[in-house]
């Protein structure tokens with residue numbers, strides 16, 4: 566029998582969608598910072614309408630929002646009771662049998678692996694990559710930020726992040742790493758959306774719903 570099953574808590578869903586929106590906005594504005602692809606409308610008083618400055622300010626506002634929500638998600642992953650199901654996924658990740666079953670499923674020659682947690686091993690690796698990239702992009706973003714805003718938070722961070730910048734080699738290299746990390750998301754997002762739809766429809770689980778309503782449909786064992 567197929568039964569409704571509560572999977573993602575309210576705050577897990579909120580952090581997912583806030584991150585999704587911030588990553589899209591940051592990719593758009595970040596790309597503009599790298600290659601200004603829109604020409605500002607002509608204006609006599611302010612010849613370039615400060616379009617670049619506007620993109621930078623939205624980039625930094627959404628950048629800090631992403632940092633806040635990423636810290637929140639780390640908190641949930643470690644302490645939230647409902648997120649136990651995410652933590653348990655580690656057991657599936659270290660189980661070779663689940664790996665083989667899951668790969669067969671994606672090759673359309675087997676059934677979906679029965680999981681202890683909520684993520685299959687391939688998903689687990691992909692999401693681990695997302696978190697590592699989030700840390701890289703947030704820390705490099707903060708290094709870029711502290712070189713422009715020397716007071717307050719910028720000045721405070723300088724003490725801690727300057728040694729890291731020196732280890733990386735140069736500010737130009739920090740910017741390059743920040744830029745390359747963006748491409749991880751550009752590649753990840755379409756694959757993530759495709760596989761979520763695939764699992765939801767081919768797997769008849771309605772898995773897409775779980776990140777909206779919190780519920781998905783599963784066979785009772």
Ligand code: HEM
Nearest residue numbers: 588591592595596598599628629703706707709710744747
């Ligand atoms: C998904 C997240 C993010 C993406 C895709 C992204 C993308 C980018 C890109 C492509 C650039 C231009 C680099 C270049 O010139 O090649 C940039 C610059 C920058 N980013 Fe991000 N970024 C993200 C997150 C952040 C965060 C969390 C912060 C922290 C506040 C941040 C702060 C900055 C700053 C300060 C600059 C430099 C602006 C300038 O040089 O005028 N970014 N970002």
